[in-house]
Amino acid sequence: MVKMMLEMMFREFERHKLRTFLTMLGVLIGIFLVTSVSSFSEGISYYINDRIAITSGLVTVSERGLQQFQMMSSEIDEDLVEDVETISGVEEVSPVLFATIDGVSLTGIDPEREEIIRGITIGIEDGTEYTEGAKEIVAGYEFARKNDYNVGYTIKLDEDEYEIVGILQESGDSDIDNAAMMPLSDLQELAGKEGMISMMMVKPLTPADADFIEQTINDEFDDLTAATDKSIQKSVNSMLDQMSIMTFALGSIAALISGIVIMNVMIIAVRERRREIGTMKAVGATNRQILTAILVESVTISVGGAILGIILSYGGAAYLNTILLRPVAIITPRLVLQGILFAGFIGMVSGLAPARQAAKLSPIEALRYE
Amino acid sequence: MKGNIFELKNVWKTYCNKGVETHALRGLNLTIKRGAYVAIIGPSGSGKSTLMHVMGCLDTPTKGTVLVDGKDISSLKDDELAKIRREKIGFVFQAYNLIPGLSAIENVAMPMRFSGHGKKESQEKAISLLKKVGLENRMHHKPSELSGGEQQRVAIARSLLNDPEVILADEPTGNLDSKTGREIMDLIEDLHKRTKKTVIIVTHDTKLADRTCNQIRMIDGDIAK
Numbered sequence: 001m002v003k004m005m006l007e008m009m010f011r012e013f014e015r016h017k018l019r020t021f022l023t024m025l026g027v028l029i030g031i032f033l034v035t036s037v038s039s040f041s042e043g044i045s046y047y048i049n050d051r052i053a054i055t056s057g058l059v060t061v062s063e064r065g066l067q068q069f070q071m072m073s074s075e076i077d078e079d080l081v082e083d084v085e086t087i088s089g090v091e092e093v094s095p096v097l098f099a100t101i102d103g104v105s106l107t108g109i110d111p112e113r114e115e116i117i118r119g120i121t122i123g124i125e126d127g128t129e130y131t132e133g134a135k136e137i138v139a140g141y142e143f144a145r146k147n148d149y150n151v152g153y154t155i156k157l158d159e160d161e162y163e164i165v166g167i168l169q170e171s172g173d174s175d176i177d178n179a180a181m182m183p184l185s186d187l188q189e190l191a192g193k194e195g196m197i198s199m200m201m202v203k204p205l206t207p208a209d210a211d212f213i214e215q216t217i218n219d220e221f222d223d224l225t226a227a228t229d230k231s232i233q234k235s236v237n238s239m240l241d242q243m244s245i246m247t248f249a250l251g252s253i254a255a256l257i258s259g260i261v262i263m264n265v266m267i268i269a270v271r272e273r274r275r276e277i278g279t280m281k282a283v284g285a286t287n288r289q290i291l292t293a294i295l296v297e298s299v300t301i302s303v304g305g306a307i308l309g310i311i312l313s314y315g316g317a318a319y320l321n322t323i324l325l326r327p328v329a330i331i332t333p334r335l336v337l338q339g340i341l342f343a344g345f346i347g348m349v350s351g352l353a354p355a356r357q358a359a360k361l362s363p364i365e366a367l368r369y370e
Numbered sequence: 371m372k373g374n375i376f377e378l379k380n381v382w383k384t385y386c387n388k389g390v391e392t393h394a395l396r397g398l399n400l401t402i403k404r405g406a407y408v409a410i411i412g413p414s415g416s417g418k419s420t421l422m423h424v425m426g427c428l429d430t431p432t433k434g435t436v437l438v439d440g441k442d443i444s445s446l447k448d449d450e451l452a453k454i455r456r457e458k459i460g461f462v463f464q465a466y467n468l469i470p471g472l473s474a475i476e477n478v479a480m481p482m483r484f485s486g487h488g489k490k491e492s493q494e495k496a497i498s499l500l501k502k503v504g505l506e507n508r509m510h511h512k513p514s515e516l517s518g519g520e521q522q523r524v525a526i527a528r529s530l531l532n533d534p535e536v537i538l539a540d541e542p543t544g545n546l547d548s549k550t551g552r553e554i555m556d557l558i559e560d561l562h563k564r565t566k567k568t569v570i571i572v573t574h575d576t577k578l579a580d581r582t583c584n585q586i587r588m589i590d591g592d593i594a595k
Binding site: 003004007008011012014015275276278279280281282283284285286287288289362363364 | 423426428429448449452453455456457461463467468469470471472476480481483484485489528532
């Protein structure tokens with residue numbers, strides 16, 4: 001029974017290819033938008049969790065007024081490092097500069113203090129550490145792998161040759177893996193940013209000191225923002241909450257519009273097929289069988305559109321991630337399931353009225369000749 | 371089996387349109403014996419179509435009782451009526467009423483699919499019936515690729531699928547030229563002779579009605595005395 005209805009349904013889709021496609025398009029766009037926005041949330045939370053694992057226990061200090069994910073464009077005066085070092089509870093401060101030169105993401109770190117930012121766990125896999133002033137760099141794992149770099153290779157940065165003296169272990173943090181490291185002072189010179197840094201990583205004496213350091217920096221320095229990993233997590237969570245509100249709003253609008261489109265098309269389809277439906281009832285189809293047939297049809301259109309939307313969204317995310325070298329947008333299995341279930345629900349709700357209309361149709365309709 | 375396949379007692383069918391009541395059937399009494407070959411004739415508006423709807427369980431009477439194979443259908447629910455239509459009655463319509471998207475086989479097999487039979491079983495039966503109505507070479511064609519006469523043969527095969535007690539044909543030759551119409555009537559007549567099924571033909575064509583054993587003449591919603 002159900003199989004026959006599916007067969008008939010696909011014949012019907014074939015007969016109205018354009019109409020079926022346009023109906024699907026509504027759901028497609030809706031689910032595409034919702035899935036894409038959600039994939040950014042997933043991407044951000046994945047990225048932040050990654051970062052936090054690496055900077056765990058540290059206080060991040062950056063230019064005031066910037067968001068967590070804008071760290072690359074943060075700029076602060078290097079002299080402030082000394083001021084921060086005087087705050088009680090501070091064990092060590094590591095200044096960091098980010099710059100992109102000739103397409104290479106570079107991270108400048110004070111050679112003495114690199115383990116703070118790199119984390120104890122990320123060591124050199126191959127080769128040695130760099131020496132200051134010797135035009136030497138250490139390549140991140142992914143950066144070296146993608147470009148096929150080995151220890152001893154040289155790369156050209158702003159007309160100068162730099163030798164790759166070491167390659168880092170894989171950290172799992174795409175920012176570190178896709179970058180190259182060099183001594184802070186070398187990068188400052190290379191990037192023309194003498195006396196400037198992007199951020200500082202502050203290591204507290206004990207974990208309990210972190211909150212006090214954060215508080216002091218935020219209160220006493222006009223140009224700086226400090227955040228412990230806990231407060232970063234908090235602010236990210238509130239941002240994700242905002243995004244999920246946006247997703248919800250977007251989803252509701254998408255559902256409403258595509259629901260109306262489907263309902264409209266199904267009402268027309270039922271009206272067009274009055275005689276067929278009447279005939280089926282005359283030869284013994286029950287109301288429930290007709291109701292099921294129409295519902296299955298509208299759910300199929302809706303879920304079909306959703307699947308296309310998810311595929312599109314997946315393609316878009318994959319493309320973005322390749323360009324930006326890190327997972328910006330992630331389509332998780334949860335998002336796929338959510339999209340399909342959501343579409344199924346839309347199809348069900350919007351098909352209900354037309355399906356009931358069809359089920360209630362009198363078989364005598366079959367005998368009315370036009 | 372002997373007895374009456376239809377027993378109608380004081381059957382009224384009243385339609386209400388914008389407060390105006392129209393009586394399509396006015397206290398009609400009718401008995402049809404099992405295995406009969408009957409024509410219901412009458413001018414348009416005489417109520418013969420309504421009578422057929424009621425006998426075919428497509429509609430229920432406003433008043434009175436209708437016994438189909440001994441069962442009173444006047445108070446049955448939609449699904450129970452559907453079951454009777456599926457099991458006891460085969461319809462042949464003036465406009466054939468085939469499903470455009472389905473092939474001849476699929477159209478014929480449809481009633482069995484609705485009663486829950488598998489595709490293979492239904493289609494095997496459909497094929498044997500299509501052979502009986504002389505369409506073995508046109509089985510995979512869609513209705514739009516068949517002539518009117520061929521479409522009506524498909525419809526007749528469909529009406530026989532569930533091996534019903536009664537064939538109800540509503541102007542079965544109404545859309546056909548006279549030669550094809552005669553062929554269809556020959557087919558129906560042959561069917562009646564071979565299977566001894568009750569055949570009821572609704573028509574306004576007296577020539578066609580003359581071929582049947584009994585004629586029931588309707589006028590103004592009742593049987594002409």
